[in-house]
Amino acid sequence: MNELKKVITLKDLWDARATLPTPIGLVPTMGFLHEGHLSLVKRARSELASVVVSIFVNPTQFAPTDDLNAYPRDLERDIALLEKAGANLLWMPTPEIMYPPDYQTWVNVDKITKPLEGKKRPGHFRGVTTIVAKLFNAIQPQVAYFGQKDAQQVAVIKQMVRDLNMPIEIIASPIIRERDGLAMSSRNTYLNPAERQAALVLSKSLEAAKSAYQNGERNAQILRVKMEEVINAEPLARLEYISCADYDQLNEIEKIEKKTLLSMAVYIGKTRLIDNEVLG
Amino acid sequence: MNELKKVITLKDLWDARATLPTPIGLVPTMGFLHEGHLSLVKRARSELASVVVSIFVNPTQFAPTDDLNAYPRDLERDIALLEKAGANLLWMPTPEIMYPPDYQTWVNVDKITKPLEGKKRPGHFRGVTTIVAKLFNAIQPQVAYFGQKDAQQVAVIKQMVRDLNMPIEIIASPIIRERDGLAMSSRNTYLNPAERQAALVLSKSLEAAKSAYQNGERNAQILRVKMEEVINAEPLARLEYISCADYDQLNEIEKIEKKTLLSMAVYIGKTRLIDNEVLG
Numbered sequence: 001m002n003e004l005k006k007v008i009t010l011k012d013l014w015d016a017r018a019t020l021p022t023p024i025g026l027v028p029t030m031g032f033l034h035e036g037h038l039s040l041v042k043r044a045r046s047e048l049a050s051v052v053v054s055i056f057v058n059p060t061q062f063a064p065t066d067d068l069n070a071y072p073r074d075l076e077r078d079i080a081l082l083e084k085a086g087a088n089l090l091w092m093p094t095p096e097i098m099y100p101p102d103y104q105t106w107v108n109v110d111k112i113t114k115p116l117e118g119k120k121r122p123g124h125f126r127g128v129t130t131i132v133a134k135l136f137n138a139i140q141p142q143v144a145y146f147g148q149k150d151a152q153q154v155a156v157i158k159q160m161v162r163d164l165n166m167p168i169e170i171i172a173s174p175i176i177r178e179r180d181g182l183a184m185s186s187r188n189t190y191l192n193p194a195e196r197q198a199a200l201v202l203s204k205s206l207e208a209a210k211s212a213y214q215n216g217e218r219n220a221q222i223l224r225v226k227m228e229e230v231i232n233a234e235p236l237a238r239l240e241y242i243s244c245a246d247y248d249q250l251n252e253i254e255k256i257e258k259k260t261l262l263s264m265a266v267y268i269g270k271t272r273l274i275d276n277e278v279l280g
Numbered sequence: 281m282n283e284l285k286k287v288i289t290l291k292d293l294w295d296a297r298a299t300l301p302t303p304i305g306l307v308p309t310m311g312f313l314h315e316g317h318l319s320l321v322k323r324a325r326s327e328l329a330s331v332v333v334s335i336f337v338n339p340t341q342f343a344p345t346d347d348l349n350a351y352p353r354d355l356e357r358d359i360a361l362l363e364k365a366g367a368n369l370l371w372m373p374t375p376e377i378m379y380p381p382d383y384q385t386w387v388n389v390d391k392i393t394k395p396l397e398g399k400k401r402p403g404h405f406r407g408v409t410t411i412v413a414k415l416f417n418a419i420q421p422q423v424a425y426f427g428q429k430d431a432q433q434v435a436v437i438k439q440m441v442r443d444l445n446m447p448i449e450i451i452a453s454p455i456i457r458e459r460d461g462l463a464m465s466s467r468n469t470y471l472n473p474a475e476r477q478a479a480l481v482l483s484k485s486l487e488a489a490k491s492a493y494q495n496g497e498r499n500a501q502i503l504r505v506k507m508e509e510v511i512n513a514e515p516l517a518r519l520e521y522i523s524c525a526d527y528d529q530l531n532e533i534e535k536i537e538k539k540t541l542l543s544m545a546v547y548i549g550k551t552r553l554i555d556n557e558v559l560g
Contacts, residue, residue, distance in 0.1 A: 105388065107386070137445045163414075167294065
């Protein structure tokens with residue numbers, strides 16, 4: 001079993017950080033860890049000298065109507081999983097440490113935050129980029145690992161890192177799925193058994209579009225319609241958006257010519273799920 | 281004579297940065313250096329293992345009506361002065377390096393950027409905080425030195441550093457003045473001889489207020505009026521704002537009870553000058 005050092009305050013973090021061998025990898029999380037998170041920790045462990053994990057349910061990336069208070073937590077289980085996965089240092093700051101009373105600084109990424117998730121969740125990416133900048137500054141990793149499931153988040157963070165000259169490599173790791181195809185997410189815990197079954201429409205619709213692509217289909221609208229048909233056939237599902245966009249800047253396209261992101265947000269009952277697939 | 285390494289690209293900066301002994305001090309400048317800048321470089325030299333200086337006339341902190349294109353430059357002279365002052369590394373990025381075509385990330389500090397300079401120069405501090413964040417990320421200094429002449433800039437940067445968890449100490453060094461009291465500024469070069477003489481009203485008005493304070497005056501409005509009278513007596517001067525505010529958050533005050541900032545912006549002909557004095 002690996003020894004996992006746990007810290008809360010910024011001072012304790014900096015003291016512990018100073019003793020870690022470099023290069024250091026960071027895996028930022030909101031806790032309630034699943035195999036997706038752990039695959040990032042294990043990958044970082046195999047590639048770098050030290051792995052730091054942060055657990056912080058960041059209030060500024062939730063809208064007032066979002067599930068901040070309901071967001072699932074199980075710190076004891078998370079710690080046991082991180083020890084097993086080989087993390088070296090866990091930072092669990094409180095909201096008061098991250099956002100003291102006179103807090104007033106925000107990192108904004110413009111264009112690439114506008115479509116998809118940014119359109120449906122105003123303010124979400126301002127919260128994400130601000131907290132990730134804070135984590136990067138506080139921990140100073142050489143590499144940071146993110147799950148490809150939040151594909152737009154990865155694109156936004158890469159843009160921020162490039163724009164702000166941060167000396168950090170961003171690695172996106174593939175989506176980890178349950179055996180039946182459902183993308184792993186802490187929010188899957190909200191689903192009742194019927195919803196859990198219905199939630200398969202996300203990965204199924206992506207499979208349908210991917211299969212059409214592999215058979216030579218390059219018309220983006222035809223792929224969107226194929227995905228929509230699968231989602232709409234499921235009574236418990238309500239489509240929020242479906243997208244076929246260029247991978248780098250996330251603009252909707254007509255014809256698939258280079259690396260492309262298929263993505264979607266779907267409500268299953270009251271639970272909002274996202275999923276995506278990269279083509280090309 | 282000190283050996284000064286000069287770099288332009290981010291890659292060359294990072295290669296050179298990696299060879300510098302730590303701790304590293306950064307002195308960010310817009311060039312056209314005067315004794316104020318050089319006092320920061322010399323102080324950094326005496327306190328730390330290495331000194332990095334940046335010269336970059338940052339377009340995003342100038343409004344369209346500002347003096348970006350007229351801003352004075354003399355790189356050859358700057359380099360000679362930095363060699364003599366003992367700087368180790370000079371970064372002179374181009375605007376294209378700092379703001380490539382798809383650039384889209386901004387650091388915003390809210391409340392403390394609203395009064396004084398922020399009120400008169402909309403967007404100015406967004407440009408300042410963004411470029412300083414970029415310089416900090418690219419250079420990763422342990423300490424950064426700023427001139428107290430830009431008092432609000434110092435307060436804004438301290439707020440940003442605290443809010444974004446940057447592991448950097450911010451040091452503000454006292455205003456360096458000409459023998460007759462004029463605060464040193466690259467913009468003093470715009471003044472013709474009559475204006476140069478008239479520009480003394482800034483320091484004289486601060487002296488008048490300070491002297492009243494030292495004689496026991498604690499009513500902020502009385503100090504403001506004293507300063508205004510000195511400025512208004514000079515035909516070439518046009519007062520833009522005058523302030524007596526609390527030092528930390530820059531709110532205007534009624535009664536002086538703790539550390540206080542007297543500050544002002546005054547047009548001398550077409551040249552906008554600022555000056556300030558800290559009380560208590």
